[in-house]
Structures are given as structure tokens and as C-alpha cells.
Amino acid sequence: MGIGGSDMYxxxxxxxxxxxxxxxxxxxxxxxxxxxxxxxxDTIEMDVVLDDDETxxxxxxxxxxxxxxxxxxxxxxSEKLQGMETETLEAMDRDDIVEMLxxxxxxxxxxxxxxxxxVAQDGMEIYFGxxxxxxxxxxxxx
Numbered sequence: 779m780g781i782g783g784s785d786m787y788x789x790x791x792x793x794x795x796x797x798x799x800x801x802x803x804x805x806x807x808x809x810x811x812x813x814x815x816x817x818x819x820d821t822i823e824m825d826v827v828l829d830d831d832e833t834x835x836x837x838x839x840x841x842x843x844x845x846x847x848x849x850x851x852x853x854x855x856s857e858k859l860q861g862m863e864t865e866t867l868e869a870m871d872r873d874d875i876v877e878m879l880x881x882x883x884x885x886x887x888x889x890x891x892x893x894x895x896x897v898a899q900d901g902m903e904i905y906f907g908x909x910x911x912x913x914x915x916x917x918x919x920x
Contacts, residue, residue: 791850800838800853801841821842821844822841825839844893850879867902872891876888889916892916
């Protein structure tokens with residue numbers, strides 16, 4: 779199947795890969811978390827700033843290396859997360875990421891696409907004390 783979908787969405791993915799949004803570091807982040815997709819070699823580190831009530835995401839920055847899908851997904855997600863309620867992030871799944879990307883993702887590439895989402899979710903769960911994890915990995919994803 780590979781990457782399908784309209785040329786517009788493919789161009790959007792390439793644009794986010796070549797010109798990532800919110801790429802960098804936030805020194806005063808509420809939490810920072812890192813993850814990897816060992817199958818592809820993708821890495822994402824994400825900084826998140828929550829509001830004073832810790833219910834809304836105010837700012838997001840990421841850095842990393844990897845394929846166009848993983849890096850574009852991180853860039854697009856970094857834009858989408860700003861202003862989002864933490865409950866909404868917690869409820870996100872791979873279907874939300876595929877919809878955000880706007881293209882069909884092959885089973886081999888889905889781990890690339892969801893890496894940033896998993897890093898953000900795990901980082902938040904670790905921050906709130908709901909998970910104990912050093913690094914997110916997509917190795918065990920189904």
C-alpha cells in the first residue's frame with residue numbers, strides 16, 4: 779500500500795519535513811521526554827509546557843532525526859498540541875495521527891507516524907506519575 783493520498787497531503791508532509799515547525803528546545807519545559815523507533819532509527823525528543831492548572835498544553839518543541847514521516851508527524855503534532863487539553867492528548871490514537879497526516883500509512887511506517895504522539899503521551903503520563911519509563915519505544919506496538 780505505501781504512502782497514498784492526495785498530492786496536497788504529500789506536499790504538506792514534505793514541507794513539514796523540510797521546514798519543521800516548533801523545532802528546537804524549551805529550557806523551562808514542564809516535562810521533556812524522548813522516544814525511538816528502533817526499526818527505522820527515528821528519534822524524537824519533545825518539550826511540553828503546561829498552563830498553571832496543568833490542564834492545557836501551552837507550548838511544544840521537538841527535536842530529533844528520522845524519516846520524513848516521523849519528523850513531519852512530530853512537526854504537525856507540535857502545532858496541533860498547542861492549546862489542546864491534556865485529556866485530549868491522552869485520548870489520541872493512531873487513527874488521529876493518520877487523519878492528521880492525511881495519507882494512507884503502510885503497516886511498516888505506522889510506527890514512524892505515531893512516535894511523536896507516543897512520546898507526548900508517555901511524557902505526560904510520567905509527569906503526572908501514571909507511568910515509570912525512561913524512554914518510549916515503538917518496538918512493542920502492535
